[in-house]
Amino acid sequence: MKNERLTCAILGASGYIGQHFARMLADHPYFEPPLLVASERSEGKRLGELWQLAEPPPENLADAKLIAATPSDLARQGVSAAFSALPSGTARDVESELVRRGVSVFSNAADHRMDARVPLLVPEVNADHLALITARPRPRSILVTNPNCSTTGLVLALAPVDRLLAPRVVHVATYQSLSGAGYPGVPSLAITDNVVPFIREEEEKIREESARILGRRRAHTVVPSPVPVLAHCARVATREGHLEAVTVEATRRPRLEELETAWESFDPLHDLDLPTAPCPPIELRREPDRPQPLRDRWAGRPVRARGMAAVVGRVRWTPPYLRFFVLSHNAVRGGAGASVLNAELALRTGLIGRAEGETE
Numbered sequence: 001m002k003n004e005r006l007t008c009a010i011l012g013a014s015g016y017i018g019q020h021f022a023r024m025l026a027d028h029p030y031f032e033p034p035l036l037v038a039s040e041r042s043e044g045k046r047l048g049e050l051w052q053l054a055e056p057p058p059e060n061l062a063d064a065k066l067i068a069a070t071p072s073d074l075a076r077q078g079v080s081a082a083f084s085a086l087p088s089g090t091a092r093d094v095e096s097e098l099v100r101r102g103v104s105v106f107s108n109a110a111d112h113r114m115d116a117r118v119p120l121l122v123p124e125v126n127a128d129h130l131a132l133i134t135a136r137p138r139p140r141s142i143l144v145t146n147p148n149c150s151t152t153g154l155v156l157a158l159a160p161v162d163r164l165l166a167p168r169v170v171h172v173a174t175y176q177s178l179s180g181a182g183y184p185g186v187p188s189l190a191i192t193d194n195v196v197p198f199i200r201e202e203e204e205k206i207r208e209e210s211a212r213i214l215g216r217r218r219a220h221t222v223v224p225s226p227v228p229v230l231a232h233c234a235r236v237a238t239r240e241g242h243l244e245a246v247t248v249e250a251t252r253r254p255r256l257e258e259l260e261t262a263w264e265s266f267d268p269l270h271d272l273d274l275p276t277a278p279c280p281p282i283e284l285r286r287e288p289d290r291p292q293p294l295r296d297r298w299a300g301r302p303v304r305a306r307g308m309a310a311v312v313g314r315v316r317w318t319p320p321y322l323r324f325f326v327l328s329h330n331a332v333r334g335g336a337g338a339s340v341l342n343a344e345l346a347l348r349t350g351l352i353g354r355a356e357g358e359t360e
C-alpha cells in the first residue's frame, strides 16, 4: 500500500468539514497531500489564513493556496479521489460530473445519499452496501456518501445491539454542537444562553438515513429497516460533538451483560487494519456522568482515528426499554473522517485505485 498514494482533492476546503479533511489527509498513507478547492470567494487565499479549528493547520498545507477548479480541471490534473464538503444543492451536479470524468467522490453532502445505486456507508455497520456498486460491471470511478452527522453516532450505537433487542421503535433526542452548522454557523446571540429545538430537515434525515443504513441489501437494492426512528433535534452551545439520548423499545429481553459485551466486542473492521478505523469503534463508559462533549469528543485510537469512536454511556435497561447516551464528533466521525474511512475501505477492497496513465 506504501507506494500506492493516490492524488486527491478536497472540495469546500475553506469550510469547517474541509479543514478537518485537510487535517486528516495532510499526511495520509494512502493519499498524496490534497489539492484545496473552494469557491471563487476563497480563491488565492492560504489555508492558514482561513483556519478555524482549535489545533494549528498541518505544516505542509498551511501555506497552500485554495483554487477554484471545475470537475474537468481536476480530472485533467489526474485527481483520483475527491473528498466533498460542498453544501447541499451545490454538490449534486459537481459530484456527478466528477464521477462521469473518472474521479471517485467521497461525499459529506446530502444530495446523493438516498440515490438507489449510491452506498450510504458507515463501514462498521453496512460495508456490504458497497455491493450496490460492485453489482454492476466495475466502474472507473465511484460515488460513496456518508450520513448526516447525528445519524452516524446513532447507527454505530444501534448496530451491535440490533439483533439482541429486535427494536419495535427507537426514540432519539439530540444535543447538537454549533459546528454542525458549519462556519460561521449559528449567530452567537441566537444560541448564547439558549437551546434551539429545531434544526432544518435533521429529524427527517435521521429517520430516512438510519433506515437505509440499518436496512438489508438484496442484490442491487437496499430494503430499509422497518423500525421507526423518531427524533427530536436541538442545537446547543457546544463547539464540537453531538450528544444523543436514545430510547429503544425492544421486543426481546437479553441480559444487560449481553448488551454491554455486544458493544465492547464490536469491531468488524479489525482485520482490515484501515488507518482511520478506530479500534474499538465504540467506547462504553460506566461512570454516571459520561459521555460529555468536552471530555469525550476525541475518543478513538490509534492517533489517526482520534474523534472516530462513538462513546456510549448511562446505559439503563428496564425491559422493554433500553436507554443510553451516545456521543460522536460531528465533524470527524460524522463528517470528514467518515469520508476518509469510506475511501480507505474502497481502496482496500479494490473499488478505487490509481487513475489511468498515472505513474508512481
Ligand SMILES: NC(=O)c1ccc[n+]([C@@H]2O[C@H](COP(=O)([O-])OP(=O)(O)OC[C@H]3O[C@@H](n4cnc5c(N)ncnc54)[C@H](OP(=O)(O)O)[C@@H]3O)[C@@H](O)[C@H]2O)c1
Residues within 6 Å of the ligand: 011, 012, 013, 014, 015, 016, 017, 018, 037, 038, 039, 040, 041, 042, 043, 084, 085, 086, 087, 088, 090, 108, 109, 110, 147, 148, 149, 179, 180, 181, 182, 183, 184, 330, 331, 334, 335
Ligand atoms: N459541519 C458538520 O458537522 C457536517 C457534518 C456532516 C456533513 N456535513 C455536510 O458537509 C458539507 C460541508 O459542511 P460545512 O459545515 O463544512 O460547511 P461550510 O463551513 O459552510 O463550508 C462550505 C464549503 O463549501 C464551499 N462552497 C460553497 N459554495 C460553493 C460553490 N458554489 N462552489 C465551490 N465551493 C463552494 C465553501 O467555499 P467558500 O469558503 O469559498 O465559499 C466552503 O469551503 C455540507 O454539505 C454539510 O451538510 C457537515
